[in-house]
Amino acid sequence: MKKTTLALSILALSACSQTTDNNLLLTIDNETLTFQSTGQGTLLAEHELAKGSYAFSIGDAQQTCGTNYSLAEESRIKFNKPLRLDDCAEKSEINIKVFRPNTYQFTLNPQTNELTVKIKPKQKEVQSFTCPVPSNSPTTINVAKTFDDGTLVRDALSGTQATVTNGSVTMQPAEDSQGVLLLEKVETKAKPDFSWDNATVYFVMTDRFHNGNPDNDNSYGRSQDAQDEIGTFHGGDLAGLTEKLDYIESLGANAIWITSPLEQIHGWVGGGDKGDFKHYGYHGYYHQDWTKLDDNMGTEDDLKTFIDTAHSKGIRVVWDVVMNHTGYATLADMQEFDFGKLNLTDAEARKALGEKWTDWQPKEGQNWHYFNNYISYSDKEAWEKWWGKAWLRSDIGAYDSPGYNNITMSLAHLPDLKTESTEKTGQPNFFANKQTNASNDLQTPREHLITWLSDWVREYGVDGFRVDTAKHVELEAWAELKESTNQALAEWKQNNPEKALDDLPFWMTGEVWAHSVVKSDYYDNGFDSIINFEFQSDVAPKALKCLSDLDNDYRRYAEKINGDSQFNVLSYLSSHDTSLFWTQHGSDFAKQTKAANALMLTPGAVQLYYGDEIARDFGPTGSDPMQGTRSDMPWDQITGERAQLLQHWQALGQFRQRHPAVAQGKHIIRNHEGYYAFERQYKDDKVLVVYTGSK
Numbered sequence: 001m002k003k004t005t006l007a008l009s010i011l012a013l014s015a016c017s018q019t020t021d022n023n024l025l026l027t028i029d030n031e032t033l034t035f036q037s038t039g040q041g042t043l044l045a046e047h048e049l050a051k052g053s054y055a056f057s058i059g060d061a062q063q064t065c066g067t068n069y070s071l072a073e074e075s076r077i078k079f080n081k082p083l084r085l086d087d088c089a090e091k092s093e094i095n096i097k098v099f100r101p102n103t104y105q106f107t108l109n110p111q112t113n114e115l116t117v118k119i120k121p122k123q124k125e126v127q128s129f130t131c132p133v134p135s136n137s138p139t140t141i142n143v144a145k146t147f148d149d150g151t152l153v154r155d156a157l158s159g160t161q162a163t164v165t166n167g168s169v170t171m172q173p174a175e176d177s178q179g180v181l182l183l184e185k186v187e188t189k190a191k192p193d194f195s196w197d198n199a200t201v202y203f204v205m206t207d208r209f210h211n212g213n214p215d216n217d218n219s220y221g222r223s224q225d226a227q228d229e230i231g232t233f234h235g236g237d238l239a240g241l242t243e244k245l246d247y248i249e250s251l252g253a254n255a256i257w258i259t260s261p262l263e264q265i266h267g268w269v270g271g272g273d274k275g276d277f278k279h280y281g282y283h284g285y286y287h288q289d290w291t292k293l294d295d296n297m298g299t300e301d302d303l304k305t306f307i308d309t310a311h312s313k314g315i316r317v318v319w320d321v322v323m324n325h326t327g328y329a330t331l332a333d334m335q336e337f338d339f340g341k342l343n344l345t346d347a348e349a350r351k352a353l354g355e356k357w358t359d360w361q362p363k364e365g366q367n368w369h370y371f372n373n374y375i376s377y378s379d380k381e382a383w384e385k386w387w388g389k390a391w392l393r394s395d396i397g398a399y400d401s402p403g404y405n406n407i408t409m410s411l412a413h414l415p416d417l418k419t420e421s422t423e424k425t426g427q428p429n430f431f432a433n434k435q436t437n438a439s440n441d442l443q444t445p446r447e448h449l450i451t452w453l454s455d456w457v458r459e460y461g462v463d464g465f466r467v468d469t470a471k472h473v474e475l476e477a478w479a480e481l482k483e484s485t486n487q488a489l490a491e492w493k494q495n496n497p498e499k500a501l502d503d504l505p506f507w508m509t510g511e512v513w514a515h516s517v518v519k520s521d522y523y524d525n526g527f528d529s530i531i532n533f534e535f536q537s538d539v540a541p542k543a544l545k546c547l548s549d550l551d552n553d554y555r556r557y558a559e560k561i562n563g564d565s566q567f568n569v570l571s572y573l574s575s576h577d578t579s580l581f582w583t584q585h586g587s588d589f590a591k592q593t594k595a596a597n598a599l600m601l602t603p604g605a606v607q608l609y610y611g612d613e614i615a616r617d618f619g620p621t622g623s624d625p626m627q628g629t630r631s632d633m634p635w636d637q638i639t640g641e642r643a644q645l646l647q648h649w650q651a652l653g654q655f656r657q658r659h660p661a662v663a664q665g666k667h668i669i670r671n672h673e674g675y676y677a678f679e680r681q682y683k684d685d686k687v688l689v690v691y692t693g694s695k
Contacts, residue, residue, distance in 0.1 A: 026106060028056035028096075035108070040534050041514040043108045046120055049098045057092040058085075058108070058115070065404045068092050069115070082114040082520050088405050111514040112471060113406065114521065127555075131546035132675045132693035134179055138172040139692050142672050143183065146679050146688045156182040156655040157648070176644050178593045178694040180547065182655050184687050189658070192685070194254055194314065196464075196507050196528060197561075197568055198663035199605040200653055201318065202253040204241065205576055206261065206297060207282040209610055209633050212239025213302075219295030220266035221332065221358055222280060228620035230627045231271040231279035238298040242306045249313045251613060252653025256310060257318040257466050260284030261297040267332025267358045268368070272623030275362075275369030283576065283630065284320055285468060286327030286414075290452035291437035307460050311501055316463035318507070319456070323449050323477060324469040325414035329386060329396070331371055332358035337430040341382035342374050349374070390425035391418060391445050406472050419446040419477050446477050450484050457506065458488035461496060464507030467527075471512045475525040482508055482526030509570050509605075511577075517560050517604075519567050528568060529605060535571035536578060543598035544591050547691040548676035550598055551669070557603040558667035558680075572607040573599050576629050580609075583618040589641045593648055594694060600652040601689060603663055603680075613649035614642045661685040 026035075026045060035043040059068035070089035077083065077096040096117065098104070103120040144167030147153055151164045158174035158181075173179050211217070217235040224232050238261060248256055264281030265288045271279030281287075282296075293300060307317050334340040335357045342349050352374060353360045362370055377383070383397030393400040393408065394415040402410035410416045424442040431438055438452065456462055465485065467478065485506040493500035509529035510522060516534040523530075542549040561568055573581040573595050585591050592615050599606050610616070611633055619631025638646060656662045665682035676691045 025060060026056060026058050028054055038107070040516040040518070040538070041109065041111060042516070042518065043110060045106045046103055047106070048101075048103050050101045051098055054096045054098065055093050056096065057094065059089075059092045069113070070094060071115075072113075077115075077117050080116070080118045082109070082112075082116050082518075084521060085113045085115055086405075087113050109515075109518065109520065112512055112520050112522070127551060127669070129548040129551060129671060129676050131548060132179070132691060134693035134695045138170045139181075139675055139690070140168055140170045141181070141183070141675065141677065141688075141690055142168050142670070143688055144168070145670060146183070146686050147185065152186040153183050154186045156184055157651050161186055173690075173692055176593065176648055178547075178590060178597060179692045180597050181690040181692070182652075182687065183690065184655065184659065192658070192660050194316070194502060194504075195660065195664065196255075196504070196605065198656070198660045199255045199316075199570075200251070200253045200600075200656055201255040201257050201570065201605065201607045202248050202251060202610065203257045203572075203575070203607050204610045205236070205259050205283060205630050206238070206241060207234050207236040207259070207284075208630050209236040210240030210244050210635070211235035212237050212241070212243050213298060216296055216298060220336075221356065222266070222268075222296070223359075225278040227277060228622065230277040230620050230622045230624075231268070231282065233280055233282045233296050234632055235296075236633075237296065238293075238302040238306045242302070242309050245306075245309055245313055245315065249315060250650050250654075251608065252650065252655070252657040253608065254314060254657060255316040255318055255463070257607070258320065260287065260320045260322065261293050261303065262287055263289040263292040263294045264296075265327035265330050265333055266336060267330025269328045269330060270367060270369035270371070271627070274623040275367030276622045277624075277627075278368050281327050285322055287322050287325075288327050288333070289431070289434070289436050289438070290449060291455070292435070303460055307462065308499060311461065311499055314501065316501070316507075317461075318464040318466055318509075319462050320468060321453055321465045322468045323417060323419055323446075323453075323481070324472040325411060325416055326387065326392065328414065329375075330358070331360060331374075333430075334375075337433040339383065339385040339430045339433075341376045341379040343376040344374055385429050387415065388425065388429040390421070390423050391428055392416060393418060407474055409472070411469060411472060416472075417445055417449070419449065420474050421445055446480070450477075450481050453481065454484040454488040457485050458491050461489065461492040461499065463489070463504075464509070466531075467508060467510040470510035470522065470527075470530075475521060478508070478510070478522070478526040479524075480526075482506065517557060517569055519560075519564065523567060529570050531607070532569035532571040532604075533578075535599070535602065536573055536575070536581065539571075539602075540573055540581065540595050540598045541585070543594045544585065547594070547597060547694075551676070551678070554601070554603060554678070555667045558665070561604040562664055562666070562682075568604050570605045570607050571599065571602050572609060574609040574612050574629070575607075576609070577626055578629070580616065580618055580629050581612065582615045587615070587617070589615065589645055590694070592645060596645075596649050596652055600649075600656050601662060603665075603667065605663065606656075608649075608653075614638050614646050655687075659685055659687045661687050 035045045038044050065088040068089050069085040070092045072084040072086040105120050107116045147164045149164050154161045157177045160171055162169040173181050265286045268278040268280045271277040310317050377396045380398035392415045393402050426440040427438040489506045508527050510527050511531050514533050515530045539553045581595050582592050618628040621628030661680040661682035665680035668679040670677040670679050679688050
């Protein structure tokens, strides 16, 4: 048997190794090579192999669960295909048979637990361009291969028009465009058909966007913390979204992704590592009841009005959905729904917590985590009155303990839903003590969740889901969710023909941490798109130096995405779980404009995070660095440079919406001395993007 050892030190490979460095070994043929990061969220090793049969293994020296891999579904390697791995294997030997001597690439995606083995492709020639030097004079641009003589063309950013003469036009970029010209025919064209392949998705954290109804700000007895209000509800709601749909439409957005409006835990938990703030489920990721709207978000009439109004403007509605976990147990919910147990007598509880437990405040020397000290988490009978063992795994009561792999682990100690379970159960036990729309039919947890989520689609015409923590739920569950929601949306369109925008199926994109522009098994299991994590960190920053430095990425994206009708990604600059591009790169308006150009000219679908377009600042964050990315939308600050930046984003977005070629077209270089230019061409739609250099 032939053996080689390939070593790699990595930070995060799986659920089990997210917080420690591990030495990962690939063993085949008694040689040692080192994996390298590809910059696209994957790890790569190359090795020459002669014709023959081999066995190799991937794992650390201790064969630790979480970093010890075997094939999950196949008995041997199949080339050129992402193969699912089990990261907690007892035996990690993997068979491979080589028919052609060559250099082979072993590519591991540590976030999706997939391995791809293929022959090393011949290197394509990488084009590089000299960054144009900006000029105060207009630039003469060769447009002969894009527009015919006599064609009246316009720069979408400045509004300047010119007639093509002898194959060229002469134009000056708009002052605040950072040297970019977006050239299009002036002639009026019919509005292009919508496609998810060219979607511009506006992502809103509803609670932080706009308060349309102050009367629902403190539902369920929720309150502010009279400090920095880092993790409290701020008042944004569905009515507020409806009021701002004209604003969203002005950005050229044709879809809006909202954080889940479903009922969250009523109470709070300690926020951050230090428990230095009161943390509610304002963000929509601490679900309690999938069959009801959260009162802070509004009523079902508010929801209907919001979706119908969005549809009337040609804007599709995408919901954030969670099927991996529930929200934490809180004092408020324990008292209201009669589950769990305190380690205090009634008299002691009244003295320590008051009549209304959720009003408890930390005393000197305590923090918001301290409330846990009042709770007896070991009482089995009392905690069975919560969800019930058939629903969850958790380190509470008699519940099954969380596991070590992606499916069974507990993220941030959140109760893990047993979506893989085949045991049929009724509604969660504590639902007997709350108002709910859930029936008590016997179904598996997965079947309950899919039914509940599909019912919202069937009733209101939700167009798509953004799936949270997708890699922590089995792929089969996502495939079943997609099938069910497809049917539900088709029923809504059949029942509401006057409201239906088209006959497109239900759309799903997903969060798979560190996923990039690679086609994985998610696309065969319900997903039309996966969020592209590499754009924010590895691609967009190149534009801060020179837009032409993105050319190889643009070309790669166009070839991969537009070359496959069953493949798309969702690229972004900022998000609620990573960082704000604006603050990450120095709060510089010129840089934010360059980043806007980079994103809105990217092939494939794109996601604009609320406030990117007006340089929303990072907010109070406490000991949790993510909370600051979710600051309030500063409506009263859209003046001066922020207003100019907004106008630029609006022009970019409307140009992108008018021209499917930007997202779906071929990327064709039309470069000439003194400037960088590319054409995008899709069917009969053509545009020319010119970059003359930024000052």
